[in-house]
Amino acid sequence: ETGVTQTPRHLVMGMTNKKSLKCEQHLGHNAMYWYKQSAKKPLELMFVYNFKEQTENNSVPSRFSPECPNSSHLFLHLHTLQPEDSALYLCASSQGRDENYGYTFGSGTRLTVV
Amino acid sequence: AQTVTQSQPEMSVQEAETVTLSCTYDTSESDYYLFWYKQPPSRQMILVIRQEAYKQQNATENRFSVNFQKAAKSFSLKISDSQLGDAAMYFCAYRGTSGTYKYIFGTGTRLKVLA
Numbered sequence: 001e002t003g004v005t006q007t008p009r010h011l012v013m014g015m016t017n018k019k020s021l022k023c024e025q026h027l028g029h030n031a032m033y034w035y036k037q038s039a040k041k042p043l044e045l046m047f048v049y050n051f052k053e054q055t056e057n058n059s060v061p062s063r064f065s066p067e068c069p070n071s072s073h074l075f076l077h078l079h080t081l082q083p084e085d086s087a088l089y090l091c092a093s094s095q096g097r098d099e100n101y102g103y104t105f106g107s108g109t110r111l112t113v114v
Numbered sequence: 115a116q117t118v119t120q121s122q123p124e125m126s127v128q129e130a131e132t133v134t135l136s137c138t139y140d141t142s143e144s145d146y147y148l149f150w151y152k153q154p155p156s157r158q159m160i161l162v163i164r165q166e167a168y169k170q171q172n173a174t175e176n177r178f179s180v181n182f183q184k185a186a187k188s189f190s191l192k193i194s195d196s197q198l199g200d201a202a203m204y205f206c207a208y209r210g211t212s213g214t215y216k217y218i219f220g221t222g223t224r225l226k227v228l229a
Contacts, residue, residue: 040221041221042218042220042221043205043219088157090157090159097215098215100147100166100211101164102149102151102161103161103217104161105159105160107156107157107158108157
């Protein structure tokens, strides 16, 4: 399998639940990203990992907790979310954090917080 | 701070016709990169075309081409011979070369292709 794979595709969770989003890339890339996509808003960068090290936390609330155990896998752990956190969460990767050839994106997880 | 503006929330085009999607940006940098991404209903964002600001020649990828006007800070996408599979959200993005490596995305334009 190639490209960037995200699971689950859809997720409905209550505000008191704990869940995790998973992202996996088989491209040999060293940088991975979490983005939040809400309707009629630009994509919001949440976290950046470069060679497994977190290099960016874009003022994201602590109820979102990222984890990058290796360069191929990225997780987003969710707990005590709010309804306004409902959105499409996209994972992306690139060869390096500083390269200029664009990202490879996954198909996202559609999250609904009830 | 850099900004990217897509002023057309939605556009329609007849199949086989040509459509142009607009994008403007604001930056004080002289060297940067611009991108158009396509997001079909499958939700995966796909890179359509890339432009390097220091190159005056407009980028072209098959039926997709850009009109890059650096002085006007404009970066429009032209889709020729539109096909039903071109129906998607299209996002314009900017990446600078000094200071931050972040990509700045616009709000997107939804393109409908009419049979």
